[in-house]
Amino acid sequence: MIDPVVIEGADTYAFAGAVPDRAAQAVWTWMVRDVAPDLIDVDAIDDSDLSRTALESLMPELLARARKTLVAAETSVELNRRLKAAVGEDSFGHLPMVLNALRCRGLLEKAQGFGRAANGMADEAALALALQSMPLNDPPVAALLMQAAVGQVAIPSKLVTAAIRIAGGASEQALARAGFGPLIEAILAHAYNQIPPLAQLGTFGDMDLVCRSVDRFHRLLRGIMGYVEMARGGRWATIAAALTKDVSDQIEPKLRDVGPDMNQALRRREGHDRIDSDQVLAALNGMYLLATVRDSRDSLAVNAVFDQMWAQTGQALEIHLDRLLQQTRTNPADQVSAKRFDAALKMTEIRFGQDYADTIRRARDTIERSA
Secondary structure (H helix, E strand, O other), X not given: OOHHHEEOOOOOOXXXXXXXXXXXXXXXXXXXXXXOOOOOOXXXXXXXXXXXXXXXXXXXXXXXXXXXXXXXXXXXXXHHHHHHHHXXXXXXXXXXXXHHHHHOHHHHHHHHHHHHHHOOOOXXXXXXXXXXXXXXXXXXXXXXXXXXXXXXXXXXXXXXXXHHHHHOOOEHHHHHHOOOHHHHHHHHHHHHOOOHHHHOOOOOOOHHHHHHHHHHHHHHHHHHHOOOEOXXXXXXXXXXXXXXXXXXXXXXXXHHOHHHHHHHHHOXXXXXXXXXXXXXXXXXXXXXXXXXXXXXXXXXXXXXXXXXXXXXXXXXXXXXXXXXXXXXXXXXOXXXXXXXXXXXXXXXXXXXXXXXXXXXXXXXXXXXXXX
C-alpha cells in the first residue's frame, strides 16, 4: 500500500518522505501482532487483489487503533517505552510517517500519476503550474507525495527547474521557503535507493540493473547539483557528497575488473581451445558498465580508474582484434575462434561504436570470402 515511498537499506539520512523497508516491515508486524490481532489473519494474507481489498476495508479501524496507541504513548513514559520495544528502537521514529503514508495511500497513487504526466510536459511554465498543486503548506504530506512522484519522473531536473521558477531563485534557502525542501529530499532519497542494487557480485549478478541504477543515480544527482545552489556544509550538500562516495566505492572495484575479464574472455586457450561463456558474459557486463560510467561520470568520483580502464580496454581490444583477424586468415573454419571473434565485435560496438565494429566485421568477411 505504501510501496511508492519505501526505500531499501538502513535509515542513514532520515529523508523526509522516505520509509526504510525494515521500518515498514516492523510497523506492519506491530500492527498485526499488537494492534489488530482480532482483525487480521496474517496467514491468510497474500499479494492478491482480494487480500488488498480486504485490508483496505480494515484500514480505517487499523489506523484509528494505531493512532490511539501512539497518542497514549505520548503522555506516558511507560507506554512509550513499551511501544518502542514493540516496534523496535530503530523503527519507532518512523511510526508517525508510516501511519501518515497509510492515511494518504490514495494520494500516493495520484502523485505517481503526476510524476508520469510530468514526463510528457515540455512547457516548463505548465509543469510549474502543475507542481504548485502539491500541498506545499503541509510538509509531511508533501514529502510523501514528492517521494512517490519523483520515482516516476525520468528527468528529475525538470521538476527542479520548475521549482526554481516558482521559488524565484536557485538557492537552498529560496527553495526551502517556497516549500520545495521535500522535493530535494525526495530526489536525494531516490539517489540513495540506487545503492543497494550496486552490491551484486558474481557472474550472474544483474548487470543491467546495476547499469540502470548508475544511470538513474546520475540523473537524480545532476537534477540537484546542476541547478541548485547548495549551501557549503549544508545538509543537502553533505548528503550528496556522501552518496557520491558510496556509489563510487561500489563501482570502482567492478571497473578494475573490466580489463582482466576482457582479456580472459578473448584469449586463446592452449591445448583444447574453448569458449568460456561465463567469462564472456562477465566481460560484456563489464564493458556495459564502463560505457554507463562514461555517460555518468560527472556524478561519480571514479575519474582516475575510469580513464585508466577506458584506455587499457581500448588498447587491449585492438590487439585482440588484430590477433583474431590473423587467426581467421590462418584457419577460417575454426568455430571457436569465430565465436570468440563475435564476442570481441560486440565489445567493440560498446567500446568504439557501431561504425568501427562494422569496419572490422567487413574485414573479417573479406578474409572469409577469399579463403
